[in-house]
Amino acid sequence: MDAYGRAVNDHFAFCLTIGTTPETARPDIVAAWIGDMHQRPNPNGGAGLANSTIQVRIVGVRPFYDFLVEGGIRERNPVRRGQSSRRGGRPKQGLVRRVEKAPWIPNEHVWDRILRACEQEPVRNRLMVTFAYDGALRREELVSLEPGDLEPAWSLIHLRAETTKSKRAREVSFGTTSAQLLVAYLRQRGERFGRVDGALFLSESRRNRGDQLGPSSWSKIVTGIATRAEAPQLSTHTFRHLRLTDLARAGWSIDEIAQYAGHRDLSTTLKYIHLSGRELAAKLHKATCSLHADRERRLAALVEAW
Structure with a gap:
């Protein structure tokens, strides 16, 4: 409004x-x-x-x-609407064409700077960074985690339906670094707050000490990391984008990535995956290698005929 x-x-x-x-x-x-x-x-x-x-x-x-x-004050609306194509006709564009930019993800050099900046953060914030990347977690999903949502024996995070954007529960995994940081943070959390129930990530500020860390606080943490890393485009969603792209690089199918991300629509998943030109060229070469060999074999007949 x-x-x-x-x-x-x-x-x-x-x-x-x-x-x-x-x-x-x-x-x-x-x-x-x-x-x-x-x-x-x-x-x-x-x-x-x-x-x-x-x-x-x-x-x-x-x-x-x-x-x-x-209300009868005007006869027509001067702000034209776009229309989809009907009966094979051309769609009618709205007043301003929508520009869709690919979400930014860091290259390896910038990612190293970001990780070095994260080294200066307390254990809680470092764990949030690794969880955000490992699980491709949205901001609200991350701050809503509770200790009971974690299954350390299987390195799993259980995302409750009420905390997800799609209102569908799902499971994601976390790596060795996250597991080590989790042990250190839970020990520190117990020493400072003396309890293990409630939200996993708790505020340490004097104003609301012990309360659940909010989404805006996580955004401020990432902004601080971005400033030190000289990566102004870094946002809380960057870790999610990078993780989903890395899954595509690892050979995951689009359906598997969509399930991991919690997307209902595959077109949404495609917007999150950003393979570089070099990676796409390598995939193209691999895909066409056998075809190229077959073409060369057939063309060789021209040499023999000569």
Whole structure:
């Protein structure tokens, strides 16, 4: 609702600037507003607001005009909707084409910097990093873990349905490093808080000492790591992206990766997997090697005929 309100306020401000009102705004006014958003200074530097921001503002303003139409104040909504293809026809694009960028994952050099920055973190934070990577965990899934969700004998993490985005329980694994950090953290946790029930990761701040660590706190931890590692693109989701990509590099099928990630739609899984050009070239060479050999064998007959 806040995002919708900001979108409508931004549109109102633009209409006021050019001396018109939403009640009389034509499609060309909406187009001019969108053009202004593409040109105005970006808070993060450069010109133009982010594509996702513009999309949100258009989506926020469109129902406002629907409201005016339903109330009889306007005859038509000037904010055009996109339409899927019908009866084999071409789909109708919306006012702004959606730009889908591949999520960023670090190369090996940057990943080493990130790990070196993590070495300065306390045991709890280091364990959160390794769990986030090993289990490809979302931010909310990570901070919602409880000691009872872990099965150390089998190196498994049981994710409860109520803590996952898809509301479907699943199991993921963790490695040797996570197991060692887990032992150290549970010992430290018991010494400091004297109990093992409740959330696994507890806050150590004076304001809410002993409470469950929240998602925003985990985001702040990762931001600090990103700053020290000089990797500003690092986010809490980066560990998940990297893990799923590594599973693809290891030869996992798309269905197996989707199950591990907890995705309902395989198209979502594909967005998370980023094989480099070198890896794709190697896979292509391996896939076409036998075909190429067969082509060469057949072409050799031309030499014999000569």
